[in-house]
Amino acid sequence: MNSALPPPPQPALASPVPSPCVSLCKMNRDTGYCEGCLRTIEEIVAWANASDDYKRAVWAQLRQREQTIDFD
Numbered sequence: 001m002n003s004a005l006p007p008p009p010q011p012a013l014a015s016p017v018p019s020p021c022v023s024l025c026k027m028n029r030d031t032g033y034c035e036g037c038l039r040t041i042e043e044i045v046a047w048a049n050a051s052d053d054y055k056r057a058v059w060a061q062l063r064q065r066e067q068t069i070d071f072d
Contacts, residue, residue, distance in 0.1 A: 021044075038062045
């Protein structure tokens with residue numbers, strides 16, 4: 001896996017909420033997460049039309065996922 005995501009500039013406070021994409025798009029078969037941004041394919045597909053509340057919830061999930069992923 002890739003290294004941890006860099007800390008974003010408070011995406012929960014930003015409007016519009018920035019994408020966590022880091023242009024390293026590769027889905028991990030074991031976790032189901034993108035190795036670049038840690039989103040699921042469903043989250044990636046929904047992002048463009050999602051509300052800011054949804055995006056903030058995804059960002060919160062990403063921070064939790066960072067704590068559970070073993071980055072080699």
